[in-house]
Structure formats: C-alpha cells, structure tokens
Amino acid sequence: MSVGEEFFNRKKAELGVSLNDVQKRAVLNTEGPLLLLASPGSGKTTTLIMKIGYLIEVVGLDPARIKAVTFSNASAHDMKERYQRFFSTLPPVEFSTIHSLAFQVVREFFYKRQIQYHIIEGTDPAPFNKKMLLRDLFKTFNQKAITDDQLEELLTYISLIKNKLLPKEKWSSISCDVPNALQIFQKYERFKRSGADQLLVDYDDMLTIAHQAFEKDHALLTKYQRKYDYLLTDESQDTSLVQHAMIEKLVQNHQNLCVVADDDQSIYSWRAAEPQYLLDFKKVYPDAQILMMEQNYRSSQDIVSVANTFIKQNKNRYNKNMFTENAAYVPVKLKTLSDYQYQANYLVEQIAKEENLREVAILYRNNASSILLLDALDRAHIPFYMKDANNRFFSHWIVEDVLNFMRLSYDATRVDIFERVYSKFHLYLKNSHIQQMKQQPNSETVFDRLIKLTDLKDWQREKIAICRKHYKQMQRKTPFQVILLIRGEFGYEKVLRNMSEKLGFNIDYLLEVLNTLEEIAKSTNSMVEFANRLDHLASLLKTSKYNRQQHAVTLSTFHSSKGLEFEKVYMIDLIKGVIPSQTEEDKLKEGKREEMEEAVRLFYVGMTRAKRNLELLSYSKRFGKAVAPSKFVLDVKKIVHPEKVHHHAAHKTTILKTTGKGRKNGIPDNPNAINDPAKLQVGLKIKHRVFGTGEITGLTEDTLEIRFKKYSKTLSITTCLEHKLLEVVE
Template sequence: MNLHPFLHRKQHELGIALNEVQQQAVLTTEGPLLLLASPGSGKTTTIIMRIGYLIEEKGIRPERIKAVTFSRASAADMKERYQAFFPNLEAVDFSTIHSLAFQVVREYLRKQCVTYELIEGEVDRPQYHKRMLLRDLYSQLNEESITDDQLEELSTYISLVKNKLLPNEQWQEVECDVTNAYEILKQYESFKQQTASHLLVDYDDMLTIAHEAFENDNDLLLKYQNQFDYILTDESQDTSRVQHAIIEKLVNNHQNLCVVADDDQSIYTWRAAEPKYLLDFQKVYPNAQILKMEQNYRSSQEIVQTANRFIKQNKNRYDKNMFTENSTHEQVQLKSFHSDREQIEYVIEELQKAKGYQNIALLYRNNSSSIVLADALNEAGIPFYMKDSDHRFFNHWVVQDILNFMRLAYDPTRMDIFEKVFSKFHGYLSKYQVEQARRVSTNQSVFEKLITYGQLKDFQLKKFKHYQSVYQKMHEYSPKEVIRQIRKELGYERVVKDMCKRLGFNEEGLMETLNLLEVIAEKADDMVSFAKRLQHLETLMKESKFNKHQDAVTLSTFHSAKGLEFPTVFMVDLIQGVIPARSDIEAYKEGDKEPMEEAVRLFYVGMTRAETRLELLTYEKKFNAKVQPSKLYFDVNRIVNPSKQKPKPEVKKKQHNPNAIQSEEEVSVGLKVKHRVFGEGEIVDHMSDYIMVQFEGDMKELALKTCVEFGLIEILDQSV
C-alpha cells in the first residue's frame, strides 16, 4: 500500500516505519476495531500513532479522545510516549477504567444526594478499611483470626463476584475456600449500605456503581457519550465483564472503539478477566474489523518460532501466527537438574559469568520462589530488583510461630511467648490449664509450671515432659535442626496438618513455608543469627525496589513480567503443581480446560519476555521430595528437541493383548489404565501424539501410537 502522507511525515520526523498491519490500525479510525497484538509487536507505538493521526490529520480535538488502560503505570507510560511523539499537541486523557468510573460515580451519587466514603487505599477512618472490615467479619463468623492468604482469597472472591456482575442469588455458586465466604460477602455488602444517604465504596464498587449509573441515569450516560468521539482500550484481554459493559455503553452511539488486546496473553481470569469477550467481539460489534499484529520485533527467530508453536496447543483462541524478521541467535535451552538446590547453583554460576545484570530476568510462577532466589543472590553478592515483591512470607503466622518456639528456647520462663504458641504443641492444652500455670509466680520454666500446676492428664504429662527435654537440648542443634525438632518432636507439623483439614488451609503451601525456613536456616550459625537472617532478607527484598535502574538482576512472577522484555530470561521452578498449578490439573481432569489453557498462556507470557536467550529450568527433587517436571516444560521440549524418526523395524507378528486399548479415540484424561511395564496409573494429559500418565510415584510421557500398536496399555475396570 502507498504510504499515507501522515505516516511518511512521521517516518521522516521520528524515524518510525510501521509495517502494513500497523499502518491499517492507524488509519482505520471509524467504527469498532479489534487489534490483536502479539508480544513485541509494537502495539504502544501503533496506538500513539493512531491518536496522533486522529488529531493531526482528522482534526479531532484531543479532549474528544479517551484512552483507557489497565493500570496507572500503563497510563503514565502512554502519556509519556504521546508527549515524546507529539510534543506540540495538546494532552489526551489517558486513564484507568477505575479513574473513569470514579468520575461517573461522583456525579451520579451527588445527583442522588448520597455521600460516599472510600474504604480502599488511603482512608479517613482506618477501622472502615476494606481489609479491616473483612478481618472483623471473618473473626465474628468463624471465631478465629483470618490469615493473610485467606484474606487475599476472600478479597479475590468478592472482586470476582462484582466484576462478573453476578446477581445476589448467584454469589453462592462461586467457589471460595475461605470458610463462610458467602456469608461474609453478604454482611460486608450490608454493612457498606447501612444508610441510604451514605455509602462505603471499595474499588470494585466504583465499577458496579458506574455501570448502574449508566443503566439508570440516561442524562448522565448521554453526557459521557457526547464527551468522547473516539475511545481506545488497551490490554483488553485483562478487562472484566463490568468494565466491558461500561465501555459498550459509552460507545453505543458512534461505535468508534479501538480495542487493543492479545487473547494469548489473558492471564487474569481469577481476577474476573473475560478472554471469551474478545472471541465474541463480532457478536457484540457485528461491523467490527479485526486486525492481527503478528510481527514480533523483540525476540530471536528461535524464541518466536518456539513460542508460536507452543501457544497453538490452546483451542479457545484466534488463529494467529507470530513471526519475526529478527536474526537467529540460539535455540531455547531446556535444563533438568537433580534437585532445586542444583538449579539455584546453576543460575548463580550463569549470573556470575554475565558481564552485567540489568539485562537478565529470573521469572517464576509463585512468590515463594523469590525467597530462595533472594537468599542465594544475596549470598553470592549479586544485586537484584524485585518487581511487585510480596513480603507476606516474613509476617506469615507459620514464620512467627517458629520464631516464638525459638524465643522460648532462649528464655523458657517466658509465659507470654508460650501463650502465643501453646495450641501449636501437639498436647491438646486448654486455656484453663495454661491459666493455672500462668498464675504461679515462681521463676520456673513454663514446662515445669505446667507439669506441676497445670492439672495435666496422663498423656499430656508424658508429652510435656518430652517437650521439656527437647528444649533442654535445643541449643546444641543448628537452626535447621531446631526447625526439624519443632516440626517433628514438638508435634508442630502434625498440628498444622490437622488445622488444614479442619479449617481448609492449604497444606502444601504451609509445608513449603516450613521448608523455605529450613533453607534460610542453613546459612545461620544459631537461632539468633537465623532470626537476624530473616529480618535481613525482608529488608533486602523491600529495599530492592531502589535497584530498579541499577545494574541488578530482575526477579518477577510471570504475571508481573507482562509488558517487560530482557535479552536473557531464566524461567525457574517449572514443575507440576506449580505451573500448571495443582488446581489447574484437577480442573482439567474434571473436564474444565480453561484453567489449563490459562496456564499455557501464562507460560507463553514468560517465554515471550526473552529477546535472545531463553532457558527453561526444572528438576526432579524439591526439598528432598520427588517432584515432576512441568507438562509445559515437556511441551516445549517436544518442539525444540523433536524425536528423531527411526525406521520401523520389521515385526513378524504383533504381540496382541486382547484387553489393550485398540484405538487412540478410547483415550481420555482421567482414565485409569494399566501399562505392561509401569503398572497402574491415571492419564493426566492428552496432547496430540502423547499422553502423560501418573503412575505411583512417577509420571511418564508415552507415545500414544506405540502404546496402541503394541497393546501396552489397557483400561482398568473403574466400577471395581
């Protein structure tokens, strides 16, 4: 196509040469447009050029254009890029959807003579902060304190309900592992609306009230519809149903909407993002055009080709073919280690070889990975920057329990410390028994007081005499051994597991917290230095934000890394149960494929952060327990290292098992099978020519065609 004068001028002024699809995106201004932007495809440049075209060429006043982004950081970045490209043009309104909604809410409630009070962010009355209200409601209904993890899950549940615009009668249908979550939500909503003239409003309410305003107040809707002639939304794969509904109403008259998104990078369905909305875009906007920006300007040929083939295993997506004209570099590296410790040692060695750190990122699925990485990097003297670091680990109740058990070793007379953890000893102590011991004013240890004055039953007497003997020897142990004594000899681990069964806590996560503490304890000489080590790590991680523009390695979750790019990327801890998460695997077995597809998208996001060097790392043992490499690691491995086709040997006669599976169509996820060599197992994944089967203590990847041809697997009688 001939280059438009505007594009020709900008190419001369700014040195920006757009490809054919980018040019179409800039020049297609009327009516609805869905712009599917693959990773590294220059979407921000295209968006800014489109806005500049509207103003410079079409004569649209800047205040008639509204650009909505997913986050304040994105809005600031776009504003900065716009000013750099078009320094002589007036400002365009770049904001988040929440900011737009808040404007609507203020007008709507003012018209109704209703006052409101924000209860998220910085608030006027701390006792009415959303987190405080939820803590209080949980305590009232469950008669115990809520953990930080439970509070996070409860908040996510509430946001999900609101952002999906679910009616009240459907709230209970949404799964949440927090005890009485539905009842807490009902009481929370009721509390916020105690009086008709004054509302307590959280961030999710901004969206639902704005939507309600546009539904009920036609004059207000008309005002905002008339305010903007062109609306653009970025990162729309992360947009929720209520956010889409607000935008739909805004553009209803002119339909001049440009939606920029990538369905392959939708990784926030747990926050109510609606990737299906993009797939149904032409149902909502029948006259919509769809453009695919498939050229990647970021990564090498090898990375782009591998990532493109990898994402194609997902079925619920637009058919796209990401490509690049960048040069070749090196193949994607896949490395499997014997243990998580060897993985860390390898990463440290590779970083020490690097000439600089700021071009390197270590990406992981869970924040728990960052603890071990930060510990190892600090020991090696390697500076790091942690994006969106999560410091909840250091305040976790399990961490505080362990520290209190240790404090008691230094002064066994501290009844105040003992009262914090007495229920965590496996001794079934009652508050009454502890109170009897506390009343004694002698300088005896808490154990001596309990044994003498606590009115213990015989089995308790035996237990606490044992616990006393453990404490008497505790200073002889290393900090790691002390933690193991607490876990095993004091019965702490058993108590925690019982709590998980009773209260629905995540046992795997709590055991991992204990294991992480043991790893950190290996670097300490005694319990005091261990406590100081924890404090030092917490401070180090908090202060790492000041290393953002320094020569430091970037640590980030896959989620937080979206939008970033680095010459070198290491994706670490790629094991089953982490990515994909255990819940994703369980959902897949039950026939729900969306969580597994999101895990694939998340993995794809991690892969596409790399420019020239991408390494995927896995291992067979974590904290000395056997684990399985991620199914997604195997998927990439099949792409990078395809099995060499060997000539088939002549077979005189197949050894046929009459009970064996006769065709590939008989295979399905969840099927219980028996293998001639490996024994009984369950099919946990089925991808094209391969199946993943979980046998007792091991997972195997089997060539399906071979299994059928040679009668290697048979279906177990599932009625038995």
C-alpha cells in the same frame, strides 16, 4: 501519494518510526469498531500512539475528545509519556485507567443526588478502611484473626463477584476457601450502606455504581457519550465484564472504538477478566474489523517459533501465527537439575557471568519461589529488583511460630511466649491450662508448671517431659536441627496437617514455608543468627523496589512480568503441581479446559518476555521427594527436539517391517513398551526388561535415572525406547 502515506513518511523522517502493513491499516481505520489483536512484541503501544496522532493531525479530531483507557496507572503514564514524545506540539490527550473514568462518573452521579460517600480504600482508620473492616467481620464469623493470605483471597472473591456483575442470587455460585466468605461479603455490603450520613465505597463499587449510573441516568450517559468522539482501550484481554459494559455504553452512538488485546495473553480470569468477550466481539459489534498484528519485533526466531507452536495447543483462541524477521540466536534451553536445592546456586553461577543485570529476569509462578533466590543472590552480592515487593513470606504466621519456638529456648519461663504457640505443640492443651500455669511461681519453666497440672493425661505429661528435655538442649543445636525438632518431636507438622483438614488451608503451601525456612537455616549457626538473617532478607525484599532500572536482576511472577522484556529469561520451578497446578489438571480431567488453557497462556507470557535467551528449569527432587517435570516443559521439548520424537516413531515402523514375527536379534517384541519419551516422568514406576521393577528418579534430555530395589542405574533414553526395554507398572 495518499494522506496516510504522507503521514507515515513524515513520522518516519521525524521520529524514525516505521510501521508494517497491518499497523498502518490499524492507524488508518478511523471509523467504527476495530479489534486489534496484538501478539507479544508486536509494537502495539507505538501503533496506538500513531493512531491517536493520525486522528488529530489528519482526521482533525479535537485531542480533548479522544479517550484512551489503559489497564493500570503505570501503562497510562507510559502511553502519555510516549504520546508527548511522538507529538510534542499537539495538545494533551486523556489517558487514564477505567477506575479513574468510573470515579468521574460516580462523583457526578452522587453530586446530582446529594449522596455523601467515603472511599474506604487506603489507610484510613476503621470503619473507613476496607481491609480493617473485613478483618473485623472475619473475626466475628470465625472467632479468630484472618491471615494475610485469607484476606487476599477474600478481597479477590469480592472483586470477582462485582466485576462479573453477578446478582445476589448468584453470589453463592462463586467458590472461596475462606470460611464463611459469602456471609462476610453479605454483611460487608449491608454495612457499607447502613450509615445514615454516607455510603462507604470501594474501588469495585466505583465500577458497578458507574455502570448503574449509565443505566439509570440517561442525561449523564448522554453527556459522557457526547464528551468523546473516539475511544481506545488497551490490554483489553484483562478487562472485566462491568468494564466492557461501560465502554459499550459510551460508544453506543458513534461506535468509534479501537480495542487492543491479545486473547493469548489473558491471564487474569481469577480477577474477573473476560477473554471470551474478545472471541465474541463480532456479536457485540457486528460491523467490527478484526486485524492481527502477528509480527514480533522483540524475540529471536528460536523463541518466537517455539512460543507460537506452544500456544496453539489451546482451542479457544483466534487462529494467529506469530512470526518474526529477527534472526535465530540460540535454541530454547531446557535444563533438568537433580534436586531443587541446586536451582538457586545454579542461577547465581549463571547470572554472576552477566555484565548487564538489567537485561536478566528470573520468572516463577508463585512468590514463594523467590525467597531462596533472594537469599542466594544476597550471599553472592548480586543486586536484584523484586517486581512483587509485597511478598508476605516473612510476616507469615508459620515464620512467627518458628521464631517463637526458638525464643522460648532462651527463657523457658516466658509464659507470654509459650501462650502464642502452646496450641502448636500437639499436646492438646486448653486455654484453661495456660491460665492455671499463670498462677504458679514465675521462676519455673513452662514445662515444669505444666507437669504439675492435675487435669492432664499421662501421655500428655510424657510428651511435656520430652519437650522439656529437648528445650534444655536446644541452644546447642543448629537452627536447621531446631526446625527439624519443632516439626517432628514437638508435633508442629501434625498440627499443621490437622489445621489444614479442619480449616481448608493448603497444606502443601504451609509445608513449603517450613521447607524454605529449613533451607535458609542451613547456612546459619545459631538461632539468633537465623532470626537476624530473616530480618535482613525481609528488609532486602522491601528495599529491592529501589533497584528498579538499576544494575540488578529482575525477579517476578509470570503474572507481573506481562509487558516486560529482557535479553535473557530464566523460567524456574517448572514442575508438575506448580504449572500446571494440580487443580488445573483435575479440571481438565473433568472436561473443563478453561483453567488449563489459562495456565498455557501464562506459560506463553513467560516465554515471550525473552529477546534472545530463554532457559526453562526443572528438577527431579524437591525437599527429598521425587517430582515430575511440568507438562509444558515436555511440550516445549517436543517442539525444540522434534527429531528425537520422529526418530523413535520411525524406528518403531522399521521394526514392524523387518522383524517378521515380532523379533529382532532374538529379543521378543513388547506391545506394552513405552515408545513416547514424553511419558517418561520422575516418579513413574516402570519395569525394565533386564533390571526389573523400579522408579524413575531423574531425567535429562538424554538419560534417565531409575532406582531399583538394590541399586540405581543411569540409562540412555534412546536405547530404552528403541529396544522396548521399559513398560509402566500399573
């Protein structure tokens, strides 16, 4: 028996851990570079820990000379805990993030050069606070306060430039929707280095400075190269160029490197992840071995086969074939609801039947999807854990605007409240008008004071009079009616559209916030109750983090769900424009596949979180507008129900063979007829041979709803396609 087999047998007896052939090969490969491509649920962490144990127990490496680099502190902790459980008698091994390693290097590099520095991440006061510094710089360049969303985008923009190691002359090649983003970044970089006493350093600087240190200080690099005999990196599909470059330098001499990754799960390119690096691994390490861990131990046969077929539409990937020996359980379920407003209630009804909520997850692309969910779950007394507890919905400026509109109705003399929203009334008021108002008697309403101003136009006075009339009636209205009033009569929605055009805001997202507030308002009876409801939900969102590992359903974005697994997974809001986004579709039309391929990978990550139950949810209408299902839902539908597609194709062949002159039962053949069910989408304008021109307003697996001029019809998809009854109206 070989020493390897002896090791595996011993560990199987001690731990009950049994490795498959590829996992064993990965453990036994102890010299030179190794790329280990690990499909979802393939046991990569177990394999990594077993490999470390083998390096120590069999190869004889000193544990202190093994370095394991992980993507996050959480995964470093998880690996450390599992190592201690598997090899409790062995000395510790160093598990850390790449940032932690970089910090060690930077600290030593600066100490040798007697350079003072201050880390500006965290909650220190200005100017030692990165976010406060960027807020101040934004205000300097744009004469207004930055929104939370803009700040998040600016932070991502800065991180992207640094992690890609872009030189100054190429900074402008990175686009950012934040006004004057490049100028803010340039000023930010100058400011951090302008202090006479010390440098200001952020987390991204740690990486770039550590990389520079290795290039400039040969002695320092040599020290770290000699410090480790073997390096392992986990989740390397999420690693940026600067991080890859640091690892390359560390293993330059001995090349003893194990890179664990899955190119099919690379979903952070917007955060500078470089999946192409994995595809070019042999160019960097010509002698590298590449092993594919394709066996999935997590999911049922139904889920694995669908996900494996789905991901193959991507071209820029390793040709892997994920498989499982797990039995089939239930097919992947596709559910199309008639309207978005039914989605949250449907989920509540389904989840209320579950006994173990810890094994249920609801996944979505955007955090905005979670708000109505947590409202519905709370009303149904279903506990939940929100993975992304930093959701900023309830602090969004639109929420504050709506509440200020409402607050004014309780005391219309409050100039201080009116001053916060006067620019949102679509009245074209100036700050000078507000200052004039403040000189008038406090007992009058803001609208009475406004009408007295001499420099207003007649149309402005007319609109102010209308606003005054509505404000007198507002407390008799429901919160839902009040929001409609704010959007329409007060002109708030027009203001939002104008702001979006001028400032580059995403108007669809802003309207989404408004629409969500409307839905929450429908279940409240007064403006005070509505405001209290928002406060309650905001508090629930913050405290939901304490429900982790409790009897609670998990809510998470697709991005944050990576690494998790659940018995039952619902993927929701699967409509065109959300996933893939309109930008991703537009890029694909331009011949740029990168963003669409990442969207495919993101969807794949969501699907592979499920063990035995996976349900994909879409709908036909959203806030009164027809919407189309996600292209990815249609892709999955073809995989799950191939017989329907094949049936239509086969039937078409039969007609061609048997109709002779293009007729069957006296019905003329229509060469322009729709014959592919995937082309049927909500919102598509079609012509029906019998009923005329209409628009598809609803879809299920078997039927479609079409609104014609005078009526709507629910028709069989099979019948329409077999008899060539539909064609697209151009």
